[in-house]
Amino acid sequence: MMCLPILRYIHIRNMQDSHSVSLANFEKQLQYLQKKDYQFLSLDDVIAYKQDNIKFSPRCVLFTFDGAWRDVYMNAYELLKEYQAKAGLFVATEWVDEASKSAADYIQIPHSECKNALLNNARAVMCNWEEIHTMQDVFSIGSMTHTYQFKNIVSLSWHEDFELSKRLIKEQLNRETKHLAWPDGMYNQGLLRTAKSIG
Numbered sequence: 001m002m003c004l005p006i007l008r009y010i011h012i013r014n015m016q017d018s019h020s021v022s023l024a025n026f027e028k029q030l031q032y033l034q035k036k037d038y039q040f041l042s043l044d045d046v047i048a049y050k051q052d053n054i055k056f057s058p059r060c061v062l063f064t065f066d067g068a069w070r071d072v073y074m075n076a077y078e079l080l081k082e083y084q085a086k087a088g089l090f091v092a093t094e095w096v097d098e099a100s101k102s103a104a105d106y107i108q109i110p111h112s113e114c115k116n117a118l119l120n121n122a123r124a125v126m127c128n129w130e131e132i133h134t135m136q137d138v139f140s141i142g143s144m145t146h147t148y149q150f151k152n153i154v155s156l157s158w159h160e161d162f163e164l165s166k167r168l169i170k171e172q173l174n175r176e177t178k179h180l181a182w183p184d185g186m187y188n189q190g191l192l193r194t195a196k197s198i199g
Helices: 023-035 043-051 070-082 093-099 111-124 129-137 158-173 189-197
Strands: 006-009 039-041 060-066 087-091 139-143
Touching: 023 070, 039 043, 043 060, 043 139, 060 070, 070 087, 070 129, 087 093, 087 129, 093 111, 093 129, 093 158, 129 139, 129 158, 139 158, 158 189
Parallel strands: 006 060, 039 060, 060 087, 087 139
Antiparallel strands: none
């Protein structure tokens, strides 16, 4: 099977931050790939290709976005729609749940401060369920677990965490997900077995 280029993003916003890509640069990337006749795949497309043992074209690309930060809805979503591009969005469901409980204006802060904002004012930096539901015409949705397991004390086992995330995506978006992004890319064989056991 041919390799598939994956372009991973966190924030699309005009901020000098190692986790951010400016709107102008993101649009240039889209323009370049479109001009070169690249096909933008979704996470669901990748699974379908693998299940049917279809080789990826040399001109396929997968965009992924980690975390469902609010600027993805505000900035990336409209540009992706404009260029008729598909992508994958990995959602940390606890963060989205918290953001869905209140209203707040968007605040643009460095990524290192976004994680702190999740504890006090998640809506200021994070998409809510309604926004993610809207974006499903562009994004296929994956789990980035429920808690992201980055807190000092996590009360859920990994199995419970995976199951809760998968269930919330089903309840809130009416979608089954088979896609998982590991928090900080950290996993082991035991965690792989646990994830596979719940689909």
